[in-house]
Amino acid sequence: MKEAFSPGHGITFSEGSIIGVVSLLFWAIVLVVAVKYVLFVMRADNNGEGGALALMVLSLRNVRRGGRFAQTLVMLGLFGACMFYGDAVITPAMSVMSAVEGLKIAAPQLGGYVLPITLVVLILLFWLQKRGTESVGRLFGPVMLLWFITLAVLGVYHIIASPIIIEAVNPIHAIRFISRHALQAYIVLGSVFLVLTGAEALYADMGHFGARPIRIGWYAIVMPALVLNYFGQGALLIRDPTAIQNPFFLMAPDWATLPLVLLATAAAVIASQAVISGAFSLTSQAIQLGYVPRMKIQHTSASAIGQIYIPLVNWLLLAIIVCIVLGFKSSDNLAAAYGIAVTTTMVITTMLVGVVMLRVWKWKKRLVIPIIALFMVIDLAFFGANLIKIEEGGWLPLGVGAGLFFLLTTWSKGRQIVKQRTAVDGIALQPFLKSLLAHPPHRVSGTAIYLTGSESLVPVSLLHNLKHNKILHERTIFMTFLTRDVPYIDDAKRFQVKSFDGGLFLVKAVYGFNETPDVDGVLDYLGREHDMAFELMDTSFFLARETVVPTQLPGMSVWRERVFAWMHQNAAKPTDFFSIPANRVVELGTKIEI
Structure with missing residues (x-):
């Protein structure tokens, strides 16, 4: 509300304009969140999972892979995911800073400490990530319930004092406001959009809670509380235009302002936690x-599979957020940067949902086209209004998203090239094993496990071991991990074991894109179902340590190949990723020219 009436917008402060802006806020919440996301987009789940990548994979379900249309869908999904990261560096900074700024109202003498307090809260939040959110999560529900009840109570109190604000329910006031103010109203849409910035995260977090609890929570608690509070802010401004300096905190009586600041800060931390977890x-x-x-x-949790912690992502986010807070210094300045990342993701979500409606759900075009057209008009209107703010700060999330998009596409293309080079130089596994058994090398006791990315090619690490050591363990297992385009795989369908003569086995372990491969889980399965006992001190894991060398060969430009080589070199070691004991690993180097 404060940003909508920013002096730079040139909107005349009057009862009509206040009712018009509140009407815009109300119908934005109804059409974008209540109708588009909660009713339609949340139907597009991939086995219960939501978010840009899950939606991208779902949209590819009935599309020919490798074609131009499929590639376009992949690019859209990846860019949408990258823009979510752009939002993830803005949301904690904006949410916490705007909450702490309530100190300027509650205790003006502490106004100079807003920035340091914001930084302390953010640093503490990211430091606590490694401890996991399971125990803290028990507090989230009650705190957020208190937050929304407080929003609703404050709103009702002021609505009773100025009931005329209820007229904002009529969309005529929003239309009249737009027609009267034309260009200024279009600019104001960029501020109105700030009420919608959590909608994409609502969809992305669907896998953690399920669609039904989110719908109940939205329609029964969140939406009524938000609507009542925004109407209450409008009612306050009608009676006291000077409250525009911070209408939310000025809704509370003087004695309640400081508790409201503390509650708002707690809610902002929880909102930030949701984005970080996402x-x-x-x-x-x-x-x-x-x-x-x-x-x-x-x-971070033995019971909740979705609760994970990635140190590199955590500290990178914190570093960028601290720079943002120090650079922008206030939520007013940051508001210009907030929103454009989400509007971009929303446009992409609408496109992908349209594909899902037509290709996966098999809905009729005469039904899909009007629905998608309505959503696209709304999304593009907000997108255009936010584009105006690029120079003032909108460049930041766009820059973060574009940089990540470049890195993701470079990594994906580089992996394809590496696979192609490996396949050209590779040796078929089964004929090789037959020849190996016909002319066996020296056998030694123990178990050798060769981790390989291909079930049909001989692992490079085995070739090097035979070449240099000229031995083969009495039990040799080729273990490969595959990822499917669904979030989770049923345990009954996860493992496939193929036995060859001479103590040789091929083991395939299949995981969903929301699961982490688990070597210990594979060994437990083999011991339980195939009577294979593993003595860890008698088991060796053989890995190929690939060194990527950029060349002038066809594929990518050399400078992009250098970026890929750098990413490849700095990727986590397989021992860390697969949780393999480091003292049981043998790494054998190989060079791949790309």
Whole structure:
């Protein structure tokens, strides 16, 4: 509300304009969140999972892979995911800073401490990530329930004092406001959009809670509380235009302002936690789908599979957020940067949902076209209004998203090239094993496990071991991990074991894109179902340590190949990613020219 009436917009402060802006806020919430996301987009779940990557994979379900249309869908999904990261660096900074700024109202003498307090809260929040959110999560529900009740109570109090604000329910006031103010109203849409910035995260977090609880929570608690509070802010401004300096905190009586600041800060921390957890989940999905290098992933809960912690992502986010807070210094300045990342993701979500409606749900075009057209008109209107703010700060999330998009596409393309080069120089596994058994090398006791990315080619590490050591263990297992385009795989369908003569086995372990491969889980299965006992001190894991060398060969430009080589070199070691004891690993180097 404060940003909508920013002096730079040139909107005349009057009862009509206040009712018009509140009407815009109300109908934005109804059409974008209540109708588009909660009713339609949340139907587009991939086995219960939501978010840009899950939606991208779902949209590809009935599309020919490798074609131009499929490539376009992949690019859209990846860019949408990257823009979520752009939002993830803005949301904690904006949410916490705007909450702490309530101190300027509650205790003006502490106004100079807003920036330091914001930084302390943010640093503490990211430092606590490694401890996991399971125990803290028990507090989230009650705190957020108190938050929304407080929003509703404050709103009702002021609505009773100025009931005329209820007229904002009529969309005529929003239309009249737009027609009267034309260009200024279009600019104001960029501020109105600030009420919608959590909608994409609502969809992305669907896998953690399920669609039904989110719908009940939205329609029964969140939406009524938000609407009542925005109407209450409008009612306050009608009676006291000077409250525009911070209408939310000025809704409370003087004695309640400081408690409200503390509650708002707690709510902002919880909102930031949701975005940070979403960034961890999205990164994990991208790793499994092959768009991000391997990173060390720590599971912070024995019971909740989605609760993970990725140290590199955590500290990078914190570093960028601290720079943002120090650079922008206030939520007013940051508001210009806030929103454009989400509007971009929303436009992409609408496009992908349209594909899902037509290709996956098989809805009729005469039904899909009007629905998608309505959503696209709304999304593009907000997108255009936010584009105006690029120079004032909107460049920041766009820059973060574009940089990540370049890295993700470079990694994906580089992996394809590496696979092609490996396949050209590779040796078929089964004929090789037959010849190996016909002319066996020296056999030694123990178990050798060769981790390989291909079930049909001989692992390079085995070739090097035979070449240099001229031995073969009495039990040799070729273990490969595959990722499917669904979030989770049923345990009954996870493992496939093929036995060859001479103590040779091929083991395939299949995981969903929301799961982390688990070597211990594979060994437990083999011991339980195939009577294979593993003595860890008698088991060796053989890995190929690939060194990527950029060349003038066809594929990517050399400078992009150098970027890929750098990413490849700095990816997490397989021992860390697969949780293999480091003292049981033998790494054998190989060079791949790309």
